[in-house]
Amino acid sequence: MKNQNFINDSFLLHNKYAQELYQKYSANQPIIDYHNHLSPKEIAEDRKFENITQVWLAGDHYKWRAMRTLGVDEKYITGDASDKEKFLAWAKTVPHTLRNPLYHWTHLELKRYFWIDELLNEESGERIYEEVNRQLQQPENSCRGLLKKMNVETVCTTEDPIDNLQYHQQIAKEDIGIKVSTAFRPDKALLIDAEGFNDYLDKLAKVAEVEIDSYEDLQKALHKRIEYFDTNGCKLCDHGLDYISYENFTEEEIAGIFKKRRKGEDISGQEAEKFKTALLLFLGENYHEKGWVQQFHLGALRNNNKRMLKQLGPDTGWDSIADFSQAENLSAFLDALDGKDKLTKTILYNLNPSDNEIFATMIGNFNDGSVKGKVQLGSGWWFLDQKDGMERQMNALSNMGLISCFIGMLTDSRSFLSFPRHEYFRRVLCNLFGEEMENGELPKDMALVGKTIADISYHNAKEYFSF
Incomplete structure (x- = not known):
């Protein structure tokens, strides 16, 4: 990427x-x-998480507050939207978090766990979603693997x-x-x-x-x-x-x-x-x-x-x-x-x-x-x-x-x-x-x-x- x-x-x-x-x-x-x-x-x-939304967005009220501030509907935060839809809503939010620590954390986490250097945004969101989900299927990315x-x-x-x-x-x-x-x-x-x-x-x-x-x-x-x-x-x-x-x-x-x-x-x-x-x-x-x-x-x-x-x-x-x-x-x-x-x-x-x-x-x-x-x-x-x-x-x-x-x-x-x-x-x-x-x-x-x-x-x- x-x-x-x-x-x-x-x-x-x-x-x-x-x-x-x-x-x-x-x-x-x-x-x-x-x-x-x-x-x-x-x-x-x-x-083993099925997708990045389950491990990254579920329960993260830091991200939820940012999304609400941007005007994202609750459906895509804690509601019944699909995991992919929720992730793409977050990806669209990320460029608006400049100077908030979420911008740093987001890109540190993508790089350290999944070797992704690309900036997360609306254009890159789907590619990153699919790539991280592919990596999450690997044995070394289970809960214990992520900690190690x-x-x-x-x-x-x-x-x-x-x-x-x-x-x-x-x-x-x-x-x-x-x-x-x-x-x-x-x-x-x-x-x-x-x-x-x-x-x-x-x-x-x-x-x-x-x-x-x-x-x-x-x-x-x-x-x-x-x-x-x-x-x-x-x-x-x-x-x-x-x-x-x-x-x-x-x-x-x-x-x-x-x-x-x-x-x-x-x-x-x-x-x-x-x-x-x-x-x-x-x-x-x-x-x-x-x-x-x-x-x-x-x-x-x-x-x-x-x-x-x-x-x-x-x-x-x-x-x-x-x-x-x-x-x-x-x-x-x-x-x-x-x-x-x-x-x-x-x-x-x-x-x-x-x-x-x-x-x-x-x-x-x-x-x-x-x-x-x-x-x-x-x-x-x-x-x-x-x-x-x-x-x-x-x-x-x-x-x-x-x-x-x-x-x-x-x-x-x-x-x-x-x-x-x-x-x-x-x-x-x-x-x-x-x-x-x-x-x-x-x-x-x-x-x-x-x-x-x-x-x-x-x-x-x-x-x-x-x-």
């Missing part, structure tokens, strides 16, 4: 120092993708406490050449003010074999599931919250609040905050006991379009950046755990770029010298996992902490074609350092700077996690 030479060796690398840093210290490092939403079932069964093609060493998916982890168990019985772990995500047990809370607890009770009639019962049930996940190799948890709740409470108050809600009665906003505080502290202590890493994704305003939420459900492209107040509650929560010496390794992901410095200074309050980089400012995520967002996150971390201790990139993705985002991140990282070497702001000592690049690309994460 036509060679546009757009994604070339110097892509995003603006001088010789950046290029050498990338090629010598970063490009060939294995990938530890410690947070994503890949399907363990598809990995266990080594799914990107030099993936470890992936960590995300599961609810009620999950039986059967597919992780199935994978563990094989030697597939890739470590597949999971992260425990108990948010539905925390969100006492959410619709469906009691229905969820009924499901949790059944799986944990604990009748959940009291707050103490809920603690027992969650503790049992933590034990189960730990036995099955889990080393992380993950929480996707608006913000960290923190309200002073007594155990008697929490027992009463829970009992009232379990009966189906309404609770106040303050009561909900007290409950979330108590349960999150309980969970934090359990994570510390197991030596897990806890992750907090904070700052999203979800499900803004209620009409489309009702029509399509959550996680379909109707979320945005929020402006919640983060600092005070986050400080109180971390301090409460640290005060008991029960603060485990912690990663804080910030979605609002105006809060970068708040988070970057917060982690320094609880890095106590016991572990290198114990509390981390997570990489730019969701709306910020693009060049500007990554640079702003890394600049804040550099200015307020030690970027040399940073554990680097993750995909946070549902797609098996998303792993070139690690390359994208690594190129941005190397260019950031390479430009300062050229400007004389960093020494032109390739071994010194290169070690930091290699550590951020791979070694820090390898040391930090205990998969």
